[in-house]
Amino acid sequence: MSTLDWAVLAGWLAFIVAWGVWKGGRSRDSESYLLAGREMRWGTVTLSIMATQASAITFLSTPGQAYADGMRFVQFYFGLPLAMIVLSVTAVPYYYRLKVTTAYELLEHRFDLKTRTLTSALFLTQRGLAAGLTIYAPSLILSVILGWELGITIAVIGTMVVIYTASGGTRAVSRTHTLQAAVILLGMAAAATVLTASLPDGVSLLDATRVAGAAGRLNAIDASFDPDDRYTLWSGLLGGTFLMLSYFGTDQSQVQRYLTGRSVAESRAGLLVNGLAKVPMQFAILFLGAMVFAFYQFSAPPVFFNPVEAGKARASAVGERFAGLETAYAAAVAERGEAARRLAGALRDGGGEAEARAAYAAAADRADAVRAEAIEVIRRADPDANPSDTNYVFLSFVVTHLPAGLLGLVLAAVFAASMNASSAELNALAATTVVDVYRRHLRPHASEAQVVRVSRLATVAWGVFAIVFAESASRLGSLVEAVNILGSLFYGTILGVFLLAFYARRLSGTAVFVAALAAEALVVACFAFTGISFVWYNLIGCAAVVALAYGLAPVLRRAPVAG
Amino acid sequence: MTEPAPPPHPTEGDPPPFGGTWARLYAVVTGWLALQVLLYWLFTRAFA
Numbered sequence: 001m002s003t004l005d006w007a008v009l010a011g012w013l014a015f016i017v018a019w020g021v022w023k024g025g026r027s028r029d030s031e032s033y034l035l036a037g038r039e040m041r042w043g044t045v046t047l048s049i050m051a052t053q054a055s056a057i058t059f060l061s062t063p064g065q066a067y068a069d070g071m072r073f074v075q076f077y078f079g080l081p082l083a084m085i086v087l088s089v090t091a092v093p094y095y096y097r098l099k100v101t102t103a104y105e106l107l108e109h110r111f112d113l114k115t116r117t118l119t120s121a122l123f124l125t126q127r128g129l130a131a132g133l134t135i136y137a138p139s140l141i142l143s144v145i146l147g148w149e150l151g152i153t154i155a156v157i158g159t160m161v162v163i164y165t166a167s168g169g170t171r172a173v174s175r176t177h178t179l180q181a182a183v184i185l186l187g188m189a190a191a192a193t194v195l196t197a198s199l200p201d202g203v204s205l206l207d208a209t210r211v212a213g214a215a216g217r218l219n220a221i222d223a224s225f226d227p228d229d230r231y232t233l234w235s236g237l238l239g240g241t242f243l244m245l246s247y248f249g250t251d252q253s254q255v256q257r258y259l260t261g262r263s264v265a266e267s268r269a270g271l272l273v274n275g276l277a278k279v280p281m282q283f284a285i286l287f288l289g290a291m292v293f294a295f296y297q298f299s300a301p302p303v304f305f306n307p308v309e310a311g312k313a314r315a316s317a318v319g320e321r322f323a324g325l326e327t328a329y330a331a332a333v334a335e336r337g338e339a340a341r342r343l344a345g346a347l348r349d350g351g352g353e354a355e356a357r358a359a360y361a362a363a364a365d366r367a368d369a370v371r372a373e374a375i376e377v378i379r380r381a382d383p384d385a386n387p388s389d390t391n392y393v394f395l396s397f398v399v400t401h402l403p404a405g406l407l408g409l410v411l412a413a414v415f416a417a418s419m420n421a422s423s424a425e426l427n428a429l430a431a432t433t434v435v436d437v438y439r440r441h442l443r444p445h446a447s448e449a450q451v452v453r454v455s456r457l458a459t460v461a462w463g464v465f466a467i468v469f470a471e472s473a474s475r476l477g478s479l480v481e482a483v484n485i486l487g488s489l490f491y492g493t494i495l496g497v498f499l500l501a502f503y504a505r506r507l508s509g510t511a512v513f514v515a516a517l518a519a520e521a522l523v524v525a526c527f528a529f530t531g532i533s534f535v536w537y538n539l540i541g542c543a544a545v546v547a548l549a550y551g552l553a554p555v556l557r558r559a560p561v562a563g
Numbered sequence: 564m565t566e567p568a569p570p571p572h573p574t575e576g577d578p579p580p581f582g583g584t585w586a587r588l589y590a591v592v593t594g595w596l597a598l599q600v601l602l603y604w605l606f607t608r609a610f611a
Contacts, residue, residue, distance in 0.1 A: 213610025220603040
């Protein structure tokens, strides 16, 4: 990194912390600190919702996903606009009617205290661990590509987020989200511009697009009904709606964003504009990844994009074999590059297309075979090495090809995205800790000043927990997957409880509480005693809560509730 | 607690800050999604 890049990155980070502290102001009451005084307009609500969902991993992994697997991942988001409409009609007015600060308060009103406490505890467990991962994952990628010390990268991101989130609360989070979104947009636009300009002479953007399409990377829509295929039009519209409803409707890190709206109308509009903007944004990021793929069809990529693992292989007992494969790969991709140029010409001019396609496919197969062999050698050198390098593709391109200054801007965008997601998580964890635990169970008569003070302390405490967990995750690699599984263990149960709160009119709190406990036990049993993939736990947990609550209702009958 | 839901929030019936009515906004979001699916399908077909 050049001095200019460091100056851009450091300058931006210093500015955003100062801006967050300044814009956060001095909150004197809990509504001001935890909900920004409910004074945000729809534009700020939209940007804050989008910034919370789009963590650094979105901008680092999604292009890599398109590079390796094409653009079909965009279908995963097709349920989001539909979920925004459903939540605008149902959840938003419900939350406003009750004037809640956290989503879990609604459950006490609708059911009882124990149901509220159970779901808030599940949220704190799940989101508390996820907050560590939100810092850890991009830090790992940045440290691998740039050679930075992982522990320091984690500490820098975590500390900066804690400073402005604890100082200014939700207002600081929302205000920094809007500014950070602009930097992310600029960073991605800079990367796209340099990518287009870096295409070899005689290859236009349209040529590159055609080659990416011929290689199967522009497969945005798959209308097949294959249940084994994770990303199809139907899984996006059905499963995606389900998933987005649970995330935006019951996860406090999102609920708190739209509860900052100055009215029901502003909150609803914020959600709906998110529904308009999210899918095109994901399409653009995936298209960027597909263009990185096209770029590397004409230029030589490394045999493996994770330089740390490649370095380990070079220095190992099988280093000579790996070096030989690197040489063979360079020759294979040079051949592939020639074939790609001929294919681009054929697709542009329309002559000899079939032959050009066949030659390109054969050259690509040869290069892929050498790469697969190199990955095997990497695994032999380090059995714990991750054979997937998709997370490193985009940042590797950025570091290698962006000029001084713009690299700093893109890295600032990556930091911005990481800080956006982390700040929203810490803010939500603090709100739930204070509203659902401290003020509900420990100090019901705490003054507003005390609540604000404890909220700040809770933000710092969760921030420290996230940093410490992120530092530990670097030494306990398998724990990362364990946390993902842990999240899936809880999310379905929480969604089931909220679905009943919104739509079931005649269920008692005790029936729902017992159903939630039993459903949770069922999900844990699936995890412990069956081979069912954890991606199904959300559906199993949610369905079990609903079915068991209705099944138990006649046994545990109480006074019906009008909902 | 099991008590009836509170009365509607005073601002619940407010019109949207843009777009005229909520029904029209919901239609725009749904229509925009449908249009995108169509455009992405054409995009996939064009470059496959």
